Amino acid sequence: MSGTPTERERPQRSGWRFVRDLAIIVVVALLASFLVKAYLVRAFSIPSGSMERTLLVGDRILVNELVPGVVPLRRGDVVVFRDPGGWLRADQGDDLVKRVVGLPGDTVSCCDDRGRLSVNGHAVDEPYVVRAPGSDRVAAEDFSVRVPAGRIWVMGDNRYDSADSRVHGTVPSDDVVGRAFVVTWPVDHWSVLGRYAHEWDRVPDAR
Missing domain, CATH: 1.20.5 (Single alpha-helices involved in coiled-coils or other helix-helix interfaces)
Structure with missing residues (x-):
């Protein structure tokens, strides 16, 4: 047909x-x-030991850039942020990686009688923090600070070798590039980066 x-x-x-x-x-x-x-x-490489033992020098990480534009920041997040100014030398690039310890309005203080960090009066157990030999303290110095609106307080996990918010002050939330969620390289370091929600979700909101 x-x-x-x-x-x-x-x-x-x-x-x-x-x-x-x-x-x-x-x-x-x-x-x-x-x-x-x-x-x-986006992928980033870890340039220093300030986040040991969570992240080692040379580790490659992937960062979720929906945080904080679409997904809000949370305490315990490991984040990459742009240098707000004065954190890095000219030859060190523009980006840093630290853990979010305080959100806008939070009061962050250290240390209680067990050497722990407290946020809004709640002591947080942080198993990832590198402590000095013979010390239970998560940081060498005592401090108490209230985080201003629009900013966050960040600290390295290796706090005896980390120039973080204790030295440079708070970070504008707008400078956050994203949340690190996985280590991709080297292969023997592959891991998912958690925020230890079982600890950080117990922190009460700021009053």
Whole structure:
């Protein structure tokens, strides 16, 4: 009958449709991958020992850039942020990585009679912190600070070798690039970066 494809035409058309669909899938996948890398996830390398033992020098991490623009910051998050000014030398780049200890309005103090950090009067057990030999304190110095609006208080996990908010002050929330969520390299360091929610979620909100 006129207009009816022959047996030879059918497989040819099916073959072209398959190639066309495959090409579309590949293009969409590449575009999605580019958009994810460009706008949602970025990779960073750890330049110093200030976050040991959580992060070691040379570790590669992936950072979720939806934080804090879409997803809010939370206490305990490991974040990458741009140098607010004066934290780094010119040859050290522009980005730093620390742990969020205080949110806007929080009162952060150290240390209680067991050497622990307190936030809004609640002492936090921090198993990730490197302590000095023979000391139970998570930081060498006593301090108490209220975090201003629009800013965060950050500290390294290796607090005896970390120039953080105790030295440079609070960080503007707008300077946060994103939240680190996984160590990708080297392979033997691969791990998911948690925020120890079972500890930090017990901290009461600021009054």
